[in-house]
Amino acid sequence: MPRFTKCSTFAAHFIDVKLDIEMNITKEQINELNAVVKVAVTKDDYQDKVETILKDYRKKADIPGFRKGQVPMGLIKKQYGKAVLVEEVNKLIQDNLNKYLTEEKLDVLGNPLPKQRDNFNWDAEDFEFEFELGLAPSFEVDLKSKKAITQYKIVADDKMINEQVERIQKQYGTLTNKTEVTKKDEVVGVFKNEEEEIENKATLEISTLKSKKATDALVGAKVGDVITISTKGLFGEDQELAAALGIQADKAEKLAVDVSFTIEEINEREPAKLDQELFDKLFGKDVVTSEDGLKTKIKEDSEQQFTQQADQKLLNDITENFIDTTKFELPADFLKKWIQVTGEKVLTDDEATTEYEKSEKGLRYQLIEGKIITENNLQVQFDELKEFSKGFIKTQMAQFGQLNPAEEELDNIAARVLSNQDEVKRLSEQLMSQKLLTLYKEKANLKTKEVTYENFVKEVYG
Structure with a gap:
C-alpha cells in the first residue's frame, strides 16, 4: 500500500540542489487541491552539457574501422545523441522542478505526475513539459475535542496478584x-x-x-x-x-x-515456599524481602505493563477522533492516478480506486499528525534517540538476567543499533509517538477511568 507524504519526496530529497541554469517554470492553479506546472526547456539549457558528454563518449568510443578517439562526431551523435539528450533534459527537469517546489513552499502529496503527450518530438530544439500536482489541503486541528476521550488506568486487584503469586509458587515448586x-x-x-x-x-x-x-x-x-x-x-x-x-x-x-x-x-x-531464596531468584538479592513486598512488586510490575496497553488504547482513540472530527478534502483523482503508476505494476482504474480507499484513512492521519508535530515543534534529536534506544536495550537485557549493564556496553550496543537506518526509522517513529502521547495527555479533553485488567479487556475487546 502506498505511503503518502505531505512534502514532496522530490522536493525533500533535493532541498540543497544548487543550479546554474534557471529554467522557465510556471504554475496554473486548477483549484485549491490541484495545479499544473509547466517546465520550458530551451536548447541553451542543455546544449553545453550534451556536447560535453558526447565529446567524452568520442574519446572512449571503440568502434571497428576507427582508431580510438577518432570516431567522427556525426556517428557518435547518431548512435548516442538522442539517449544523452533525453537523459540530460530529464535531469534538468527533475532538478529545476524540485528547486521550484522547495522555493515556492508547495506542500504536495505524492510526486508530480508528468502529463502524457502523444507524438512528443525529441527532434525539436525546445521542449515544454507539464506536471500535475496534488496539493495538501489547509485545515485546523483542535487538540481538545468536545467529547471527552476515556483514559484508562488499569489496576492490579487482589485477585490478580494472588493468582500471580500462586503461579510463581507452582512454576518454582x-x-x-x-x-x-x-x-x-x-x-x-x-x-x-x-x-x-x-x-x-x-x-x-x-x-x-x-x-x-x-x-x-x-x-x-x-x-x-x-x-x-x-x-x-x-x-x-x-x-x-x-x-x-x-x-x-x-x-x-x-x-x-x-x-x-x-x-x-x-x-x-x-508449591515453592515464599522465602528469601525464591525472592532473590525472582528479582535479585534483597530487592524483595517479604510476601507483602512480593505482592507490592507484582502490583507495580503489572501496572507498569498495563500502562503501555492503556496508552496504546488512548493513542488509538485520539487518532480515530482526529480522523472523524478533522474535516478536509483531498485531491482524490490525482492520488488515484499517482497510486496507479507508482507501484511495482501499473494498476487498473478500479484497482487504483480500491487502493486509494484503503489508504485514505491513513493519509488523513498522516496529514493531521504532521500538522500537530509542526505546530507544536515536536522533534526527535539524536541524543534523545540514543537514550531511547538504550532504554529498549536495558529492557531486553533484563529479560535475560542482565539487570545492571555497564554504560559503556549500552553505548556500544546503541551505536550498532543506530547504524541501521531501518532501526533508526522504527525507533524514531516510536519516540515521536511517545512525544505525541505526552502532548495529548497535557492538552486533550480526557476523562480517567480506573478499571481492573479483566474489565479493561471486556470493555475494549468485548
Missing part, C-alpha cells in the same frame, strides 16, 4: 512422582487419534480441565493406563486444546472427537 491420579496432579501422556492424525505428548493439570467426564475418567488412573477422552469441552479455550493435541487453532475450534490418552507419568507439584 517441586514435583513428587505418584502412582495414581488425583485432582491435584499433573499427568504427562500421549494423545492419539489416527483418523485425525493426532499424536502428541502433553502435560495435563487435572484441576484446569473443564470436562467433568474427562476429570472423572482420569482420577484414579495409573501409569500405563489408556483413557478415552472427548475433545469437546475438554478445555476452556481452543488454544489450550490445540496445544495439548499439537494441532492448529482453527482445527481445534471445531474438533469434537474421542482421543486416547496414554498415561506416562503422574506428578504432584508442591
